[in-house]
Amino acid sequence: MLLVIISWIVLGLIAGAVARLLVPGPDPMSIPMTALLGIGGSFVGGFLGYVLFHKDLGEGALQPSGILGSIIGAIVLLLVYRAVGGRRRVRR
Template identity: 35%
Template sequence: MISAIISAVVIGLIIGALARLVLPGRQNISILLTILVGIVAAVIGTFLANAIGVATTNGIDWIELVLQVAVAAVGVTVVGSISGRRR
């Protein structure tokens, strides 16, 4: 259980950071929100990869990773625009 939480945080950090790198410009979102968006995006991306049948492949699951980063990029954009309006 603890290892699943730690791996979700690490994967969320990586996916969130990759999403921020993909997006142009500066995002008004904290690192904690980036991690949370990354964790949610990793779960949604894995669900989408399972739904289309590309989640389990030999080696690195590149399609799943691309889906996770794309979902995270959308999430960072949405959360950044929502938090940007409040300030």
């Protein structure tokens, strides 16, 4: 079980980092926030994959399409984050 959690964190970090590289612009996020972005993207990508293609965990958890879905989900979450919470900067 610990190995599964560690692999989720590592894959989440990779998916979040790729999403941050693909979406231009500054993102002042720490490494743990990038990992959470990727993990959240995995949930969003998994949900979208299930809704659109009717695929689920019973067909295999670690597939190239799942990793791609995680990256797409992380991009969606990053864009939502920018639209909702990314403008909380203080102007002087």
